[in-house]
Every structure is written in C-alpha cells, then in structure tokens.
Amino acid sequence: MDKLAKLVTDIGKLWANYSGAYFTGIENTLILAVAATLAGCLIGLLCGVLNTIPHTQNDHPLKRFFLKLLRALIRIYVEVFRGTPMVLQAVFIFYGLPYFTDGAVAFKGMAGIWTAALIVVSINTGAYMAESVRGGIISIDPGQTEGAKAIGMTHVQTMVNVIMPQALRNIIPQIGNNFIINIKDTSVMFVIGFVEFFATHRNIVGVNLLYFPSAVIEMVGYLTLTLLASFGLRWLEKWLDGDDNYELVSEDSLAMSAGTYSHPSRKSPFDEHSKEFDPKKELAKEKRARIRQELKFGRPKGDR
Amino acid sequence: MEQTILEVRHLSKSFGTHEVLRDIDFSVKKGDVTSIIGASGSGKSTLLRCINLLENPSSGEILYHGENVVRRGFNVPSYRSRVGMVFQSFNLFNNMTVLENCIVGQVKVLKKSREEAREHALYYLNKVGMAPYINAKPRQISGGQKQRVAIARALAMDPEVLLFDEPTSALDPEMVGEVLSVMQSLAQEGMTMLVVTHEMAFARDVSNRVVYMNQGVICEEGTPAEVFGNPQKQETKDFLSRFRNA
Numbered sequence: 001m002d003k004l005a006k007l008v009t010d011i012g013k014l015w016a017n018y019s020g021a022y023f024t025g026i027e028n029t030l031i032l033a034v035a036a037t038l039a040g041c042l043i044g045l046l047c048g049v050l051n052t053i054p055h056t057q058n059d060h061p062l063k064r065f066f067l068k069l070l071r072a073l074i075r076i077y078v079e080v081f082r083g084t085p086m087v088l089q090a091v092f093i094f095y096g097l098p099y100f101t102d103g104a105v106a107f108k109g110m111a112g113i114w115t116a117a118l119i120v121v122s123i124n125t126g127a128y129m130a131e132s133v134r135g136g137i138i139s140i141d142p143g144q145t146e147g148a149k150a151i152g153m154t155h156v157q158t159m160v161n162v163i164m165p166q167a168l169r170n171i172i173p174q175i176g177n178n179f180i181i182n183i184k185d186t187s188v189m190f191v192i193g194f195v196e197f198f199a200t201h202r203n204i205v206g207v208n209l210l211y212f213p214s215a216v217i218e219m220v221g222y223l224t225l226t227l228l229a230s231f232g233l234r235w236l237e238k239w240l241d242g243d244d245n246y247e248l249v250s251e252d253s254l255a256m257s258a259g260t261y262s263h264p265s266r267k268s269p270f271d272e273h274s275k276e277f278d279p280k281k282e283l284a285k286e287k288r289a290r291i292r293q294e295l296k297f298g299r300p301k302g303d304r
Numbered sequence: 305m306e307q308t309i310l311e312v313r314h315l316s317k318s319f320g321t322h323e324v325l326r327d328i329d330f331s332v333k334k335g336d337v338t339s340i341i342g343a344s345g346s347g348k349s350t351l352l353r354c355i356n357l358l359e360n361p362s363s364g365e366i367l368y369h370g371e372n373v374v375r376r377g378f379n380v381p382s383y384r385s386r387v388g389m390v391f392q393s394f395n396l397f398n399n400m401t402v403l404e405n406c407i408v409g410q411v412k413v414l415k416k417s418r419e420e421a422r423e424h425a426l427y428y429l430n431k432v433g434m435a436p437y438i439n440a441k442p443r444q445i446s447g448g449q450k451q452r453v454a455i456a457r458a459l460a461m462d463p464e465v466l467l468f469d470e471p472t473s474a475l476d477p478e479m480v481g482e483v484l485s486v487m488q489s490l491a492q493e494g495m496t497m498l499v500v501t502h503e504m505a506f507a508r509d510v511s512n513r514v515v516y517m518n519q520g521v522i523c524e525e526g527t528p529a530e531v532f533g534n535p536q537k538q539e540t541k542d543f544l545s546r547f548r549n550a
Contacts, residue, residue, distance in 0.1 A: 147395030151409035152385025165399040246440040
C-alpha cells in the first residue's frame with residue numbers, strides 16, 4: 001500500500017515539475033501522427049488511382065509500357081517501405097541525404113528534424129495505405145465502375161466521384177489502424193532527435209531516474225490518445241454513413257405512378273396538378289383539429 | 305431516309321478460346337426500337353457491352369455515324385456519353401442520392417452548370433415517377449425504383465441511343481411492369497433503343513425490329529410480325545415455342 005502511495009507522490013512530483021514538457025510531447029506526437037497519416041493517405045490514394053488505370057490491347061504501346069512501369073515502381077515502393085523498420089528508414093533519410101550530397105541537402109535544426117520525421121512517417125504510412133486503398137478499390141462492385149464509364153466518365157472522374165468515396169468509407173477502419181499505429185510508432189523518431197511524447201520521457205528520467213512513475217504517465221497518456229482516436233473514428237464512420245431516413249419530396253400520390261401516361265402527343269399527367277386536394281392544407285387542418293382537442297381534454301397519456 | 309446511328313460489321317468476341325460472338329452484322333437506325341432475344345449464353349449481353357466498349361471486341365468494326373469506335377485513339381468517354389446504357393444490376397452510384405446520380409454525369413462529363421443539370425435531372429426523374437425520392441440513397445429504394453432512376457440517369461445525358469441490358473431480369477415480377485411501362489413510353493416518344501430482353505411481350509408489342517441470337521450469331525432478324533408470326537429458321541421456332549407454352 002505504501003508503494004502505491006509512493007508512486008502517487010512520485011507521479012505528483014513529476015507532474016508538478018514537467019507537466020508542460022509532457023504536454024509539449026503529446027502535442028508533437030499528435031501533430032506528427034495526424035499530419036503523417038493525412039499525407040500517407042494522400043500518397044496511398046494517389047498510388048491506388050495510378051495502380052488501377054486500365055490498359056487494353058487497343059492502347060498505344062508506349063502508354064501500356066508507361067503504365068506497367070508505373071505499377072512496377074509503386075510495387076517496389078510498397079515492398080521496400082513496408083518491409084523495413086521505420087527506425088532504419090529514419091536514419092537512412094536523415095543521415096543518408098547529407099552523406100550523398102556532401103551536406104548540400106541536410107536536415108538542419110528543429111525545422112529539419114520535423115521535415116525528416118514528417119517525410120519518413122508519411123511515406124511509411126503511404127506504403128501501407130497504398131495496399132489498403134487497393135483493397136478498398138477492389139472491394140467496390142465492378143458495376144459501379146461500369147455505371148460511371150457508361151455515362152462517359154474518364155478513369156480519374158470515375159475514381160474521384162464514384163469509387164474513392166465508397167472505397168474510402170470501407171478503408172476508414174484501416175486509416176484508423178494506421179493513425180493509432182502512428183501515434184505510438186512516432187516514438188522511434190527519437191533516433192533523429194525528434195522530441196515527442198516518449199522522447200520527453202527519456203529526457204525527464206535522464207535527469208531524475210524516476211523511470212517507473214514516468215512510464216505510468218506515458219502509458220496513461222498513450223492510452224488516452226489512442227482511445228480518443230478510436231472514438232473519433234467511430235463517430236466519423238457513423239457520420240459518413242449518413243441518416244437512414246429520407247424525406248419524400250412531394251406528397252402528391254399521383255407522382256408515384258410511373259408510365260401512366262400512354263400517349264406521346266398528350267403531355268404526362270405530372271404536368272397538371274390536381275387542385276381539388278392540397279395535401280399541405282389537409283395536414284394543417286388535421287393539426288388544428290388535434291390542438292383544439294388537446295386544449296379541451298388535455299394531451300393523452302403516453303403520447304410522449 | 306432514316307439515319308443510321310450504329311453499324312456493327314463482322315464483330316467477333318472471344319474470351320480465351322471460347323468464341324462468344326461470331327461475325328455479327330447489324331445496324332441501328334434513328335428511332336428504331338430493336339429487341340435482341342435469345343437463350344442465355346447466346347451472346348446478347350456481350351454484344352451490347354461490346355457496343356458500349358465495356359468489352360473490347362476481338363475483331364470487327366463498330367461504326368458510330370460512320371466513325372469506327374474500336375480504332376486506337378478514339379475518344380471513348382465522349383462516345384459513351386452519347387450512347388446511354390441501362391444495366392441488369394442498375395449500377396446506381398451508392399454514395400450519391402437519387403438526384404445526385406442523375407446530376408453528376410451532366411456536370412462532370414457534359415460540363416453543364418449544376419442548376420441546369422438539376423432541372424434536367426428533375427424533369428426525367430419526374431418522367432419515370434421517381435421525383436418524390438430524389439433525396440433517397442440507392443440502398444433505400446426497391447429494385448424497380450432503382451431501375452427507373454437508372455433510366456432517368458441515362459436519359460439525363462441526352463443520349464442518341466439507349467442500350468438496355470436485360471433491364472428487368474433482376475426484378476421481382478411485380479416490379480417488371482413499372483420498368484417496362486417507362487420503356488414503352490420512351491419508345492413511343494421516338495427514343496432509339498436497343499434492348500436485350502427476355503420479355504417476349506415487350507419485344508413483340510413495343511419494338512419494331514427483333515433480332516434472334518443463337519450461339520454467338522444472329523440467327524434471324526426482322527419485324528416482330530415476321531419473327532414471331534412467321535419464323536423462318538428451326539432454331540427460332542424452337543426458342544419461341546418454349547415461350548408460347550409457358
């Protein structure tokens with residue numbers, strides 16, 4: 001019991017001295033994770049669209065060659081960045097570019113570290129997202145593509161207007177996965193000196209050696225972030241699905257009988273509206289009658 | 305003289321070694337309502353899909369106002385926007401409302417203004433009796449309603465010819481009528497239509513030309529009176545007799 005009490009006081013001590021540092025860490029983690037996930041999604045979407053450009057025997061040989069090359073390049077990108085650890089990718093890019101360019105291209109100062117971290121996490125997420133997006137596109141009924149093509153849409157128009165909105169909805173769980181992974185895995189960016197939530201912990205315990213109490217703060221912090229992200233994503237999915245209900249636009253029951261006009265020389269019956277029955281007036285009349293009733297006898301029980 | 309819109313010449317299509325269409329020749333004139341009938345697997349749908357270039361013909365030509373559409377470098381999207389298609393499985397865009405379905409093509413492909421497109425879409429939705437449902441999503445309406453929206457979507461593009469690929473085959477019997485009556489009124493208004501169908505009554509009473517396909521070739525064609533009243537080939541007689549007895 002006294003161990004627990006000690007833990008609480010230690011955490012209290014840490015919090016009193018370093019809460020600002022922890023919050024800065026959380027802020028950096030979130031900014032990097034959000035920005036890199038968004039950028040990664042864009043890369044993934046782009047790869048998905050480029051990957052699915054159809055080519056047929058009728059196309060120019062040069063176009064077909066170019067498309068095949070494009071697919072090969074995307075494949076290589078995905079395999080390389082999905083197949084190597086992100087820590088190493090960070091080192092490769094952060095130290096590799098200055099090495100090869102004799103320091104002409106280097107990531108200097110805080111801005112440089114931010115840039116490098118953003119690039120690494122984005123292209124890493126992009127590699128995963130490219131495959132998720134491909135899966136999302138495959139999962140959409142080919143009839144949707146055919147419907148779009150049949151009204152004359154090009155490949156890009158079909159993708160942007162019809163396929164992607166549906167594919168995106170289907171891969172939101174995947175995007176959520178990647179986002180949550182990014183919240184946690186941005187911690188490996190400490191190798192290039194990026195100070196996010198976990199690096200904050202390393203800096204703090206380096207001074208006062210309170211390893212475990214700080215780790216508890218970290219645990220609770222990360223779990224809070226990921227739980228919030230989970231809830232947010234669920235809410236987003238619900239919002240995208242929209243309302244299950246819809247309103248009929250007209251109460252004109254005539255408008256529902258399709259094809260009841262039989263002669264082309266006569267205009268369709270929808271052009272003339274019956275003046276005898278106005279549904280809006282009827283409804284208003286009913287409502288007035290009910291209110292009068294309620295005023296007289298009170299609202300019936302159980303009406304709410 | 306009647307204007308020829310589409311002309312199919314020596315069209316063949318094979319999937320691997322399986323030859324689905326062999327040396328098909330026929331043409332569609334302005335105002336024609338052509339029904340293509342035949343047993344399942346006789347190549348009717350493939351023929352229609354070849355015309356809209358959803359399938360690539362293995363050989364042969366398809367001429368649209370005299371221009372070969374299967375040649376390299378032909379502007380396929382613009383051609384497709386003038387040749388409407390209605391599918392067996394509707395293929396309405398699931399991410400859009402009924403109204404959006406009918407607007408998107410006009411705005412993105414024909415580059416019309418949204419207001420103009422909306423008005424045009426509403427006109428056709430009203431025509432097929434779906435105007436009250438413009439805010440519904442495809443998943444919320446019935447099969448017959450979906451097909452009527454699909455017809456309105458195709459019509460909103462102001463196509464020169466409409467292709468129907470078994471438009472009533474996926475529908476419950478009680479919904480077939482509502483779709484057929486929409487198609488009938490279109491035919492009476494002079495729309496050029498090419499209809500793959502199993503509805504013999506429609507082929508006989510509404511169309512002015514009937515094409516009977518059997519095993520990838522056009523077996524017999526003529527007016528409904530000729531094909532239904534006095535079929536020349538034995539295959540046609542056999543095929544039609546099945547429907548008479550039913």
